[in-house]
Amino acid sequence: MENVTAALQRDRGRLGRSSAAEVVADILRDRIAEGLFVPGQRLSEESIGAALEVSRNTLREAFRLLGHERLLEHRLNRGVFVRVLSAEDVADLYRVRRVIEGAAVRNGAHASRDALAAIKEAVTEASRAAGEGRWQDVGTANIRFHQGLAALNGSPRLDEAMRQLLAELRLVFHVMKNPRAFHEPFVARNLELVELMEAGRAAEAERALESYLDDAEKLLMQAYIPEP
Amino acid sequence: MENVTAALQRDRGRLGRSSAAEVVADILRDRIAEGLFVPGQRLSEESIGAALEVSRNTLREAFRLLGHERLLEHRLNRGVFVRVLSAEDVADLYRVRRVIEGAAVRNGAHASRDALAAIKEAVTEASRAAGEGRWQDVGTANIRFHQGLAALNGSPRLDEAMRQLLAELRLVFHVMKNPRAFHEPFVARNLELVELMEAGRAAEAERALESYLDDAEKLLMQAYIPEP
DNA sequence: AACATAAGAATCGTTCAACAATTCGACAAT
DNA sequence: ATTGTCGAATTGTTGAACGATTCTTATGTT
Numbered sequence: 001m002e003n004v005t006a007a008l009q010r011d012r013g014r015l016g017r018s019s020a021a022e023v024v025a026d027i028l029r030d031r032i033a034e035g036l037f038v039p040g041q042r043l044s045e046e047s048i049g050a051a052l053e054v055s056r057n058t059l060r061e062a063f064r065l066l067g068h069e070r071l072l073e074h075r076l077n078r079g080v081f082v083r084v085l086s087a088e089d090v091a092d093l094y095r096v097r098r099v100i101e102g103a104a105v106r107n108g109a110h111a112s113r114d115a116l117a118a119i120k121e122a123v124t125e126a127s128r129a130a131g132e133g134r135w136q137d138v139g140t141a142n143i144r145f146h147q148g149l150a151a152l153n154g155s156p157r158l159d160e161a162m163r164q165l166l167a168e169l170r171l172v173f174h175v176m177k178n179p180r181a182f183h184e185p186f187v188a189r190n191l192e193l194v195e196l197m198e199a200g201r202a203a204e205a206e207r208a209l210e211s212y213l214d215d216a217e218k219l220l221m222q223a224y225i226p227e228p
Numbered sequence: 229m230e231n232v233t234a235a236l237q238r239d240r241g242r243l244g245r246s247s248a249a250e251v252v253a254d255i256l257r258d259r260i261a262e263g264l265f266v267p268g269q270r271l272s273e274e275s276i277g278a279a280l281e282v283s284r285n286t287l288r289e290a291f292r293l294l295g296h297e298r299l300l301e302h303r304l305n306r307g308v309f310v311r312v313l314s315a316e317d318v319a320d321l322y323r324v325r326r327v328i329e330g331a332a333v334r335n336g337a338h339a340s341r342d343a344l345a346a347i348k349e350a351v352t353e354a355s356r357a358a359g360e361g362r363w364q365d366v367g368t369a370n371i372r373f374h375q376g377l378a379a380l381n382g383s384p385r386l387d388e389a390m391r392q393l394l395a396e397l398r399l400v401f402h403v404m405k406n407p408r409a410f411h412e413p414f415v416a417r418n419l420e421l422v423e424l425m426e427a428g429r430a431a432e433a434e435r436a437l438e439s440y441l442d443d444a445e446k447l448l449m450q451a452y453i454p455e456p
Numbered sequence: 457a458a459c460a461t462a463a464g465a466a467t468c469g470t471t472c473a474a475c476a477a478t479t480c481g482a483c484a485a486t
Numbered sequence: 487a488t489t490g491t492c493g494a495a496t497t498g499t500t501g502a503a504c505g506a507t508t509c510t511t512a513t514g515t516t
Binding site for chain 1 (some may be wrong): 469471472473477479480482
Binding site (some may be wrong): 244304307 | 466467
């Protein structure tokens with residue numbers, strides 16, 4: 001009986017915790033992540049409110065939430081737009097990744113076997129998707145890999161920060177024409193990284209992560225900037 | 229002509245950047261920081277809306293912003309409350325501090341002389357305030373010290389994260405009865421830390437920060453938990 | 457007296473309609 | 487080609503309304 005109530009306790013949060021504004025924010029967040037809304041696009045209060053059948057006021061509350069997550073940009077008297085990330089934004093995202101993921105790898109030496117297994121699972125999933133040419137899924141699995149990596153810090157706040165960071169990064173991925181070229185090369189390196197950690201070779205893992213992030217950032221910048 | 233437009237570009241941000249909801253959020257954030265609103269207190273839509281002379285809808289938008297910053301807590305159908313931090317929250321805040329400030333100190337070895345000077349300025353201000361018994365101001369200066377420390381990462385996003393983190397911490401400070409006991413001992417240690425960094429002794433600085441954060445967390449926990 | 461229950465008040469969640477303020481595009485004037 | 491002007495469209499903000507939920511209080515039962 002104890003474990004039953006404990007199990008239900010976890011689902012409890014989903015129940016009364018959702019106001020309309022939060023549900024709308026969840027929906028819009030998903031649509032942005034999947035690329036239905038592209039960077040720079042304006043989100044009209046009237047059309048979206050009509051489509052979701054919520055009032056403008058409720059929609060505006062949802063916009064505030066997503067604006068605070070940096071997925072939407074509020075321009076006074078002109079509406080909200082899907083965020084367009086600059087090269088400087090990308091650089092900053094990688095700055096933050098080095099700090100958060102770097103700390104995770106450094107302290108993750110004494111990570112639980114379970115946590116590492118969850119991360120490895122994401123790698124094998126990415127590998128499988130790569131084998132079947134589902135590059136979109138490769139990207140998703142890779143993101144889950146890094147989310148799991150950050151989770152080694154054991155901090156809910158850092159988990160949340162990482163979630164937002166990766167959501168922003170997805171905005172950049174979507175403007176890239178060739179997802180394969182960007183995601184494929186890193187599957188093997190993710191495996192290498194987690195194996196170094198399993199072996200307890202923390203210093204090497206840290207260096208591997210460093211070079212991983214350096215290369216990923218460079219690749220992204222290359223495909224990102226030259227569009228005059 | 230080029231430089232003229234570039235100069236004006238910098239002023240662009242000041243124009244029209246403030247909707248009523250954002251102004252209200254700024255005001256409420258200040259009031260929470262200064263302790264006018266205490267943790268656990270409910271913020272009535274009606275009374276606050278009347279006092280600030282804004283509509284409920286506008287106020288709710290502001291509430292959404294502050295809720296996302298973890299300063300307010302939204303309970304469905306019961307309103308918004310000033311956040312009450314648990315011991316686990318405090319532990320998590322210090323987890324994040326170790327990651328962000330730790331990275332700052334580690335990479336701050338090659339920090340600009342200017343950035344270090346700004347940090348040192350915060351220490352001397354804290355020292356002056358301590359000499360005059362203004363413990364509230366000591367706390368404020370200490371916060372500015374750590375904000376400056378985090379800024380060595382050179383990342384706007386980490387700066388913002390640090391701002392929010394310290395705002396949360398202030399919620400904890402306000403429930404403590406003896407601010408002097410908590411803030412005073414750390415002024416000297418802050419100075420020691422920045423001097424180690426100036427001398428380029430990064431490893432020692434990192435260890436000093438570690439023990440600083442350990443002690444601060446313990447002290448906070450002691451004064452925080454035992455209230456049955 | 458303690459407890460459960462039900463009626464009532466208060467507050468939130470959401471919608472709707474209205475209006476002022478601002479932006480944007482088209483068109484005219486110079 | 488630049489500037490000025492007008493009107494349409496959209497956002498910013500307000501106020502009122504109503505259902506839903508919670509809190510309070512009074513009532514009744516054991």
